[in-house]
Amino acid sequence: MCRKMGTLMLIEKAEFGKYCLAKVKLDSTSIQKLSSLPGFKKWIGRDLMFDPTGANLNRIQKYWPEAVWADDAKPILEKYVESLIEAEKTLSMKVDVLPANDDFKFKTKPFDHQRKAFYMSREKESFGLLMEQGTGKSKVIIDNAAYLYANDKINALVVIAPNGVHRNWLSKELPVHMPDWCPYEAIYYRSGQNNIKSHRDKFNAVIGAENCLKVFSFNVEAFVSNIAVFYMMKILTCHNVMLVVDESSRIKRPGAKRTKIITKFSKNAKYRRILTGTPVTKGPEDVYSQFKFLDPNILGYDSFYSFKARYCIMGGFENREVVSYQNIDELTKNIEGHSFRVLKKDCLDLPDKIYQRYYVDLSPEQLKLYKSMKKEFVAELEGETLAAPEAITRFLRLQQITCNWFPTENGVEMINSVNPRLTALMNILGEIQSKVIIWARFKADLKAIEGALGDLAVSYHGEVSTDDREIAVDRFQNDPKIRYFIGQPQSGGIGLTLTAADYAIYYSNSFDLETRLQSEDRCHRIGTTKNVTYIDIEAKGTIDSKIITALRNKKNLADAITKDPRSMFLEEGKKDE
Numbered sequence: 001m002c003r004k005m006g007t008l009m010l011i012e013k014a015e016f017g018k019y020c021l022a023k024v025k026l027d028s029t030s031i032q033k034l035s036s037l038p039g040f041k042k043w044i045g046r047d048l049m050f051d052p053t054g055a056n057l058n059r060i061q062k063y064w065p066e067a068v069w070a071d072d073a074k075p076i077l078e079k080y081v082e083s084l085i086e087a088e089k090t091l092s093m094k095v096d097v098l099p100a101n102d103d104f105k106f107k108t109k110p111f112d113h114q115r116k117a118f119y120m121s122r123e124k125e126s127f128g129l130l131m132e133q134g135t136g137k138s139k140v141i142i143d144n145a146a147y148l149y150a151n152d153k154i155n156a157l158v159v160i161a162p163n164g165v166h167r168n169w170l171s172k173e174l175p176v177h178m179p180d181w182c183p184y185e186a187i188y189y190r191s192g193q194n195n196i197k198s199h200r201d202k203f204n205a206v207i208g209a210e211n212c213l214k215v216f217s218f219n220v221e222a223f224v225s226n227i228a229v230f231y232m233m234k235i236l237t238c239h240n241v242m243l244v245v246d247e248s249s250r251i252k253r254p255g256a257k258r259t260k261i262i263t264k265f266s267k268n269a270k271y272r273r274i275l276t277g278t279p280v281t282k283g284p285e286d287v288y289s290q291f292k293f294l295d296p297n298i299l300g301y302d303s304f305y306s307f308k309a310r311y312c313i314m315g316g317f318e319n320r321e322v323v324s325y326q327n328i329d330e331l332t333k334n335i336e337g338h339s340f341r342v343l344k345k346d347c348l349d350l351p352d353k354i355y356q357r358y359y360v361d362l363s364p365e366q367l368k369l370y371k372s373m374k375k376e377f378v379a380e381l382e383g384e385t386l387a388a389p390e391a392i393t394r395f396l397r398l399q400q401i402t403c404n405w406f407p408t409e410n411g412v413e414m415i416n417s418v419n420p421r422l423t424a425l426m427n428i429l430g431e432i433q434s435k436v437i438i439w440a441r442f443k444a445d446l447k448a449i450e451g452a453l454g455d456l457a458v459s460y461h462g463e464v465s466t467d468d469r470e471i472a473v474d475r476f477q478n479d480p481k482i483r484y485f486i487g488q489p490q491s492g493g494i495g496l497t498l499t500a501a502d503y504a505i506y507y508s509n510s511f512d513l514e515t516r517l518q519s520e521d522r523c524h525r526i527g528t529t530k531n532v533t534y535i536d537i538e539a540k541g542t543i544d545s546k547i548i549t550a551l552r553n554k555k556n557l558a559d560a561i562t563k564d565p566r567s568m569f570l571e572e573g574k575k576d577e
Contacts, residue, residue, distance in 0.1 A: 272295070
């Protein structure tokens with residue numbers, strides 16, 4: 001039990017946009033406690049300006065439970081108390097028995113975990129569906145939107161998703177899962193098309209539609225355009241909106257322009273949702289921006305620096321590097337009260353994932369070039385002239401050599417007329433009778449594979465138009481003549497359903513762990529009936545080995561390179577000399 005430490009009156013100071021803490025007969029201990037409040041604070045005379053975040057409100061309730069709240073300051077306390085009650089309800093529902101009979105008419109029967117997520121989230125203003133890829137979180141959102149529409153809570157659903165995925169919401173998810181009793185009009189934002197009058201007219205027609213749920217989808221990359229921002233704000237100001245960020249890890253960087261813009265949108269949305277199967281790939285700091293989008297009070301910190309001070313232990317050069325973490329149980333509890341987490345292994349009886357490596361030898365020309373370039377890079381490191389971004393570029397060059405090519409001033413130059421890696425791919429495919437996904441990182445790889453497979457394959461990557469990408473997915477899933485799906489994980493590894501395949505071959509890998517996990521789950525999700533085999537083509541004793549081993553061990557190699565490029569190169573150099 002904390003003793004009373006003085007009398008406080010909390011009043012609103014609108015001109016500062018903060019709440020002012022007016023001190024009355026506070027002792028030195030009280031002043032010390034006030035000074036420890038996280039986030040923005042400023043002493044003005046004997047008054048303290050501070051952030052009205054959950055963390056600060058919690059401390060005030062703890063140390064000054066008898067504080068007097070002025071009328072204009074009471075709403076923020078009431079909202080905070082309400083959020084605590086809602087969080088407790090959510091936590092209790094995780095163990096409580098769900099309703100025996102549904103009061104909602106689903107179009108498609110939900111799995112048990114989808115049903116639970118629906119009932120936990122449907123009334124919440126802010127909620128995170130932290131559901132692993134392939135567990136059907138899109139269905140939960142559509143059911144939630146229909147429920148809120150039927151109860152006159154919203155009249156618009158807005159989804160922000162990765163490019164291409166935003167179209168899938170309209171073409172794949174809505175027709176399958178939106179209840180027949182819920183009328184809707186839908187349109188997706190087409191970058192570069194909004195100067196065309198016909199598209200503007202269609203967009204405005206949906207905005208003005210009556211007696212239906214209006215559904216809009218934007219690709220997350222669109223908000224570099226002022227036009228996209230204009231349309232989003234028009235929707236938010238005209239309608240009661242449920243705003244959804246699909247693959248919300250795309251807004252995990254607090255300082256990114258995209259993150260700041262989308263977080264501002266959230267302030268105008270009546271209901272907010274985040275969807276991701278990988279809320280954390282680096283560390284707890286990944287969750288800050290995602291949950292700030294939902295509601296800053298969930299985590300209790302309106303400042304990323306204050307958040308890091310609470311949960312991260314800093315060290316390294318000038319104390320700028322996160323070296324460890326603290327108070328994780330507290331953070332987990334805060335998140336649990338506002339989210340639902342589920343993994344495939346806990347909710348779906350899916351077949352196994354099987355991992356294999358297919359080894360390929362470098363040609364004498366490749367090996368000579370590889371060793372020469374590696375020696376040059378190690379020398380640069382020893383001279384301490386190589387920064388982390390440059391180190392990543394050097395890794396890419398080594399990886400490109402293992403794929404039988406490297407860039408020059410005049411474009412791409414092949415090392416051998418016969419590519420050992422492409423030969424290995426064709427040997428693998430010759431032993432597989434079913435459909436196969438082939439993932440490749442580089443454009444030169446994609447072109448080589450496309451040339452080898454011809455009409456048996458469809459492609460999905462940055463040089464394929466948006467319309468043709470959608471056609472490619474449909475043909476791979478449904479056309480027996482199409483055996484292969486050639487994709488780039490960076491563009492095709494998110495949001496697609498490719499359950500026609502039970503083999504996925506990684507011709508070349510990205511360094512990014514999230515990209516790898518997302519791409520794996522394109523064919524290992526609801527609808528998968530057979531074991532899925534993942535084959536990594538590896539030039540043994542090269543950078544391939546390091547990349548594949550790191551990804552298999554759930555490590556983000558890009559982070560490791562950034563942290564210490566010197567040790568990474570020296571270690572790689574020692575292994576294959």
